[in-house]
Amino acid sequence: MAAFRKVLIANRGEIACRIATVLRQRGIASVAVCSEADADARHVRLADEHVLIGPPPVAQSYLNQDAILEAARATGAEAIHPGYGLLSENIGFARRVAEAGLVFIGPTPEAIEAMGDKARARETARAAGCPVVPGSDGPVEDDAEADRIAEALGYPVLVKAAGGGGGIGMAIVEQPDKLARALTSCRDRGRSSFGNAAVYLEKYIERPRHIEVQVLFDHFGHGVHLFERECSVQRRHQKVIEEAPSPFVVAHPEMREGLTRAALAAASAIGYRNAGTVEFVVGQDGRFYFIEMNTRLQVEHAVTEAITGVDLIGWQLDIAAGLPLTLQQADVTCNGAAIECRIYAEDPEKSFVPKPGRIAAFEPPTGEGVRFDTGVGPDTDVTPYYDPMIAKLVTHAGDRAEATTRAIDALERFRIDGLTTNRAFLQTILATDTFRQADYDTGWLERYVKAARKAQA
Amino acid sequence: MAANIKAHITGTVWKIEVAVGDTIAEGTVVMILESMKMEMPVESDDAGRITEILVKEGQAVKEGEPVATIELD
Numbered sequence: 001m002a003a004f005r006k007v008l009i010a011n012r013g014e015i016a017c018r019i020a021t022v023l024r025q026r027g028i029a030s031v032a033v034c035s036e037a038d039a040d041a042r043h044v045r046l047a048d049e050h051v052l053i054g055p056p057p058v059a060q061s062y063l064n065q066d067a068i069l070e071a072a073r074a075t076g077a078e079a080i081h082p083g084y085g086l087l088s089e090n091i092g093f094a095r096r097v098a099e100a101g102l103v104f105i106g107p108t109p110e111a112i113e114a115m116g117d118k119a120r121a122r123e124t125a126r127a128a129g130c131p132v133v134p135g136s137d138g139p140v141e142d143d144a145e146a147d148r149i150a151e152a153l154g155y156p157v158l159v160k161a162a163g164g165g166g167g168i169g170m171a172i173v174e175q176p177d178k179l180a181r182a183l184t185s186c187r188d189r190g191r192s193s194f195g196n197a198a199v200y201l202e203k204y205i206e207r208p209r210h211i212e213v214q215v216l217f218d219h220f221g222h223g224v225h226l227f228e229r230e231c232s233v234q235r236r237h238q239k240v241i242e243e244a245p246s247p248f249v250v251a252h253p254e255m256r257e258g259l260t261r262a263a264l265a266a267a268s269a270i271g272y273r274n275a276g277t278v279e280f281v282v283g284q285d286g287r288f289y290f291i292e293m294n295t296r297l298q299v300e301h302a303v304t305e306a307i308t309g310v311d312l313i314g315w316q317l318d319i320a321a322g323l324p325l326t327l328q329q330a331d332v333t334c335n336g337a338a339i340e341c342r343i344y345a346e347d348p349e350k351s352f353v354p355k356p357g358r359i360a361a362f363e364p365p366t367g368e369g370v371r372f373d374t375g376v377g378p379d380t381d382v383t384p385y386y387d388p389m390i391a392k393l394v395t396h397a398g399d400r401a402e403a404t405t406r407a408i409d410a411l412e413r414f415r416i417d418g419l420t421t422n423r424a425f426l427q428t429i430l431a432t433d434t435f436r437q438a439d440y441d442t443g444w445l446e447r448y449v450k451a452a453r454k455a456q457a
Numbered sequence: 458m459a460a461n462i463k464a465h466i467t468g469t470v471w472k473i474e475v476a477v478g479d480t481i482a483e484g485t486v487v488m489i490l491e492s493m494k495m496e497m498p499v500e501s502d503d504a505g506r507i508t509e510i511l512v513k514e515g516q517a518v519k520e521g522e523p524v525a526t527i528e529l530d
């Protein structure tokens with residue numbers, strides 16, 4: 001099978017720009033789609049042609065499956081790259097793309113489905129020998145059973161409502177005499193919020209770290225891992241700074257073998273193909289547990305590209321075209337360290353409210369080991385309709401300390417006038433002792449922000 | 458005395474939570490704006506009675522733009 005001649009990019013912003021650039025490098029024609037708000041956007045200008053698919057709101061444009069499929073048909077594109085977010089993990093869309101005789105650049109709809117249902121994904125991962133967070137495996141019958149399970153798991157435990165997510169009703173229970181009360185309160189919250197009083201228990205991982213493994217699989221069952229990334233620096237479940245390799249794994253080198261083997265096993269178990277990421281929560285003791293698999297490219301894939309030199313989007317295209325993954329595990333090496341900073345149009349001084357606006361002057365930083373992926377440029381409106389991430393800065397160096405210094409310096413050189421961003425906030429975080437020593441966990445940034453606010457008041 | 462309740466961010470009106478004639482307390486959520494995939498409630502700084510709603514659901518608003526008027530207690 002030959003590579004594609006023309007590919008439609010069903011996304012916007014920096015990732016659509018990146019995909020368009022990779023397509024150009026490979027001599028593949030590109031088709032951008034855009035909403036009315038994005039008619040002059042950078043991704044539209046970088047693509048060979050573009051199709052207007054609807055008004056600004058995503059439901060009527062970037063999530064409008066009919067319009068996107070029609071754009072592919074009208075332009076003669078053979079494949080659709082969904083990027084991340086939007087339609088990238090939409091089972092119905094992946095099916096419709098295939099039914100239209102086109103190629104969805106990603107896994108099969110069955111694989112998306114297998115990992116989309118969290119309970120099923122957990123079972124699949126466990127059956128594949130991937131550790132999962134120990135818990136009650138379904139709702140607990142009564143207080144007596146909860147007591148018994150909590151004792152077996154070991155305190156602290158997490159009480160969660162089975163009916164919904166978002167942490168609603170969730171409580172950490174430190175000791176046995178507090179359990180009954182937490183169960184009652186969680187059942188009440190579950191009943192009032194989701195009409196479901198069922199609760200379940202999970203072991204509470206203290207000061208957890210978020211570590212994920214990038215994998216690539218082809219149609220012939222051959223797969224490799226591309227080491228791990230760490231994304232523990234996050235706010236409100238939104239990643240802010242990511243890095244590869246994980247400094248925690250570097251400090252506990254014995255972990256890597258098990259972590260990467262577990263990721264490959266989970267992906268293999270569902271016959272995964274294309275690029276994917278297996279996410280783990282890691283305790284301070286180095287034990288790791290499967291959380292979920294992202295069946296798509298991730299925002300932070302660029303740090304993996306930096307340390308391995310592997311072009312992930314290029315491989316996505318080749319694999320989707322049916323070509324074999326010629327990369328062998330021994331070919332994938334980890335060189336130096338890379339750090340990604342997400343640049344958001346938000347105001348850290350005002351509780352991080354999103355800040356749409358108009359960019360006047362704009363000069364991306366350049367320099368050794370600096371990569372800057374963006375969907376905006378000078379004289380661009382950053383509209384309120386889409387995600388506030390306007391760019392990502394990736395710095396790569398021989399070691400983590402130097403990559404950090406390069407990030408701070410590049411942020412300083414980055415010129416952006418007219419728009420409020422988190423640039424100075426990123427520099428502050430990068431310069432903290434906690435970040436320098438990588439002594440963080442997924443709750444650290446939130447605690448840091450709160451403490452800084454208190455100190456100011 | 459009448460006062461304006463203003464949008465604190467640029468975004469789209471997602472949901473209006475009050476009606477003309479409603480008596481509200483300080484801190485009441487008057488409407489929810491959506492901006493950059495985040496829902497941001499607009500709270501009233503004052504207690505009083507809503508006399509006019511100046512926007513419709515789905516309408517785009519700019520930071521600082523009046524979205525409702527209130528007759529203060």
